[in-house]
Amino acid sequence: MPETPAYPVGLRLAGRRVVLAGGGTVAQRRLPALLAAGADVTLIAPEVTPSVEAMAEAGEITWERRTYRDGDLAAAWYALAATDEPAVNAAIAAEAETRRIWCVRTDEADEGSAWTPATGRTEGVTVAVLTSGAPGVPEGAAGRDPRRAAAVRDAIVAGLSDGTLVARRNRPRAPGVALVGGGPGDPDLITVRGRRLLAEADVVVADRLGPRDLLDELPPHVEVIDAAKIPYGRAMAQEAINAALVAHAKEGKAVVRLKGGDPFVFGRGMEEAEQLAAEGIEVTVVPGISSSISVPGAVGIPVTHRGVAHEFTVVSGHVAPEDPRSLVDWPALARLRGTLVLLMAVENLGAIAAALRAHGRPDDTPVAMIQEGTMATERRVDATLATAADRAAAEGVRPPAVVVIGEVVGVGPYAPGAPAASRDSGTRR
Incomplete structure (x- = not known):
């Protein structure tokens, strides 16, 4: 029988009960995303890893120090069977099926009612990738390919993050300026967020000590303003830099102030931020690697x-x-x-x-x-x-x-x- 593809959906788990059985490294990897989603997590396991125990001690999860019992999924919206006992995981999946609760089995994915995609996040975007077996191939002979799913996820997230995969925002945006620390000079040492903001910019006001090679990658429509402050030589006055930032932001453009190192380490970043704030312009500070x-x-x-x-x-x-x-x-x-x-x-x-x-x-x-x-x-x-x-x-x-x-x-x-x-x-x- 041809494999039926999964129906992709995003679960809104904030404030909803999630039961995770098992306290090993699989649970340790899954918990951060559940907590970030605001889930009310109950973890059932006699023993857990030190990292999971720290989450329990901090009150992020409720830890019941015992093995799974039938009935543990009552009132749950979502369940994960992640113990090292296949029979226990099967029992959890069976209870979930009876209660109509979506359940992931981490040992035998095909025996659960849900699969966990390879998930990655960049600002404002969540990427979730599932793969399936090849058409006509019996189930289990090829099956899903989690490594490929992770590779596809990583490629998409990296491209969106560093600007090599451009998907510009189409919604109206408030005028603003990003003060981006470009690092010590090597273009590979700018932060991922800084590179993404450069790719989305309409105007870039750049210092001489910023990663100049990145300017060659900007689309032709991007206006680049040279704010080079060459030591002991010609310089663009700070007042003129501030005025340029304010003027372009008030025109509704996405403005990046690209600086060497970190904006706040001998970089006059705070002077620029203060001027922008006085003009009512939103400022985003992106730290950079200090030289x-x-x-x-x-x-x-x-x-x-x-x-x-x-x-x-x-x-x-x-x-x-x-x-x-x-x-x-x-x-x-x-x-x-x-x-x-x-x-x-x-x-x-x-x-x-x-x-x-x-x-x-x-x-x-x-x-x-x-x-x-x-x-x-x-x-x-x-x-x-x-x-x-x-x-x-x-x-x-x-x-x-x-x-x-x-x-x-x-x-x-x-x-x-x-x-x-x-x-x-x-x-x-």
Whole structure:
């Protein structure tokens, strides 16, 4: 007999009783989606995994510490038979059939009245995929293909999330601006949500330090505004950037402010958010991977390491220590034993190193300068606190560059003195 296809439907389980029998890894995987749907879950099992027990202790589910008994499905809307005993699962399915309750059997899918699809979610969309046996093939010879269902789900969700599968929204939307952190520069290091919002944008206001390669992927109709703030050179005034964001948002366009790193880490993101809020424009903040962590990591430097550094401090170096505008307590930083990460510090590196040394940081403290981290042109220059400024000048280190100061610079296979093969492998470019 040809296989009858399943009828796809979405269950609204909020506030409705769901019974799950079994407390193993299958239950552990199914519970988060049930809880996200708002289901009132009763779990029946004598033993459960630590993660499931934590859900019970937090009050997310009701755990009855026993085996299944006939009658446990009373008043349930949905049931899952997930024990490791086929006979018990069969009994649960039989009770569900008698009570006309949809039931999933996790051990023998064909013996249940419902199947669990491969499900994935991206903003505003739920993707659920079921596969079936090939036409004319006896049941069980080919059967459903859960791995293919998962692969199809993953492809669709990934495409919708990163913008490679474009399904633009057709409903009217309120004017708004997304402040998107683009990460350290490598286009693969932007968040999934950030990439999706780029794909949906009408206008993109982009910084020089954002992932520029992604701009080439935008459709022709997207207007790209260059808000490049080139250090010590031509810049688009912040007031002009704010005005552009406001003007385009009030025209009803989807606006993305694409920034390098994270919008709120030395990125003036809050200034832009405040201006937009004052104009009554909705703001969405999409965090990005900060270069203060990702760039050192890309060249094999952990900003913390057990037994070496228990803290790291991120400091803007765009103002020299002796400048009256400086808000940094350099004497206090010099006394710290952990890692110091400097952003925008190339010009003032000599003054910063001198201040740290004057207040007690040892001259031989390791220093690494990473220029254009995560990009194809990435390079790392190593020095000490005493030699950093001279090394930077001799090697022509220029912005954008991240400076790491501390013993973590000497940790791992990429540290100075490690074999050349090790230093040039892994994340090194």
